[in-house]
Amino acid sequence: MSFLDYAPAPESRAILSLRPSYGLFVDGEFVDGNGPAFTTISPATEEGLTEIATADDADVDRAVAAARKAYDRVWSKLSGSDRGKYLFRIARLVQERARELAVAETLNNGKPIKESRDVDIPLVAAWFFYYAGWADKLDHAGLGPDPRPLGVAGQIIPWNFPLLMLAWKIAPALASGNTVVLKPAETTPLTALLFAEILQQADLPPGVVNIVTGPGATGQALVRHPDVDKIAFTGSTAVGREIARATAGTRKRLTLELGGKAANIVFDDAPIDQAIEGVVNGIFYNQGHVCCAGSRLLVQENVHDDVVERLKQRLTTLRLGDPLDKNTDIGAVNSAEQLERIRELTAAGEEEGATRWSPPCVLPDAGFWFAPTIFTGVQTSSRIAREEIFGPVLSILTFRTPQEAIAKANNTPYGLSAGIWSDKGSRVLAVADELRAGVVWTNTFNRFDPASPFGGYKESGYGREGGKQGLSAYLAPAGGIR
């Protein structure tokens, strides 16, 4: 045992008691789904966790009807301060059950417990707390006096931050006075269903939030449903495009938070040790399953060798394994399907001439795993420099001048996020101005806060989540919907 080896320190699963099966959450109660139930698994071990219901078109219809009824009869008539109080209750219940939710999230998603415990779940509570306070202050949201909710919001969320994405969607929707039908990702429904229990504990009026589980077809039914006023989607750009087509010509309002291929730019005057930590956090956080991940490292040419060497050194200290272990840095890839995509794209990277490197790393036998991987000598035309891999894979490119860095950073149809590492304040400000990305981190990366708007330029989608701007996705001016 070297000084870098740690004894196992698994978080106890005892805090979590799952039911053998979960139904859909419609009109305040768990009900059976018409579709075939399926087993949701732990991607780290492939063990089955519980049975999940599948919502078909009729189930989605029932959920939308419940949301409409709740909107008409209850939620739209409630005062802002009462809506806010429900959200404060939810925030507190999330805090009270935080460890249980963290364990469930890690089991079902594969992410390290230190991330679900210290980042995901605390942010979930923060999101509800932040938007709770907005509920009776909507006159100040920037849409003029007395803005109106849209009605029933259909929300479709991804598997990379299951409960956090739920919070990003539900908190502003409810604060603004909308009711919700939410569809969690097919592979990560667990925490959404625990959240439904929290809503029961909070005594939220039935139908205000409905949760329908199932595959992509369930989401399509929600998108196409004629009585849905608003669609909010986080996921791939390909599906975002389909949704934009499906809602074209309708009165449905749409916000999309889609893919990214963020540049993380390291200048030669950067604090290199901090930059290395930021680069690692940028791409290996959450196994790289992050739409805003810093998947393209742009290093100034004169420090390239030094940065790559230090980066390799740092990667050899990362611990991959049991996500429930408190010392684990890299957890499991969420699904066999995603693992296959990562394998395919990394193989393409090698074929296109880039040099592949991974630290020595033993992968568990069961489950879906991928070792942290970096590519050097990457061409801008390579697939691994252009396509979103959504895995622990970093493509390293170089630049000489700030202008070249900016041009390369912007040379993508995406525009979600970017990072800048430099100790020169004036340069940081100037470069941040030029980057076509919705979120720019300078000398940090992957920071999230409910007060801070998040969302993309170009093909990374439209609309913002978080902050005051996040409210306008769920409100219309008093004069009517434009």
Place this chain on the structure above:
Amino acid sequence: MTRLAVPKTYKLYIGGKFPRSESGRTYEITGAGGDFLANAAQASRKDARDAVVAARSALKGWSAATAYNRGQVLYRIAELLEGRRAQFVDELVRSEGLTERRAAAVIDTAIDRWVWFAGWADKFAQVLGNGNPVAGPYFNLSVPEPTGVVAVIAPQAGEGHSLTGFVSAVAPALVSGNTVVVVASRSAPLSAISLSEVLATSDVPPGVVNVLTGSPAEIAPWLASHADVNAIDLVGAGALDWVQLQIDAAETLKRVLQPEDGPGAPAPTLARISAFTETKTVWHTKGLL
């Protein structure tokens, strides 16, 4: 003996120049009474693509201009229009069939809209942007930035649509630093081209506004599907197959404003400025003392 008038050839406005359509096509513009007014250029797909190239080239300079400067440039348009009121009244009377009094009211409104939007140039970012109190040692600021190249299908009907409607659709996109390719009123394009002459002789840089005349039904699909167009305003596309245009626009996830009907559309609002902006949020790390 009355003097024989010298009629004007109405052409396109692309990249600060006034070319004919590369297709060589024109179409006949008639007045409200059916009388011949002019042969306007009938823009083609190639003209539309040229206009997008011009708009893209102009984007860097226009979006990087200071807000104060953009405000002054837009205000200058109002100044020049004021001096050419009579020409626009005359054109509106002939092409839209308005009375002189009503035509005068239309040009007054158009001028006042430029003044109103010009004033927003150095203010909208203060109203739409904000600092964010995040839980950590970061200076976190959200600011609206221009979306990029915006295609506009200008209003096609309603009193004053050919001028006030046109201005009210184009000006808000310009305020934040977008550049524009606009398809003018098919039936009454003369005011739009005369306005282009005002733009060309004011301080608006070439390519910031590009004006196409012809058939919106023919041109709009090329703009909606063009990969270098970032947003499309379908305000005047109500009579077209605009649902298909919105579907085309989804391929590159363009920002889309749906058609608006009714006299006076579109209304001058801050929402039309913000519709073609992107919020950029920058997290600046604070150092330890």
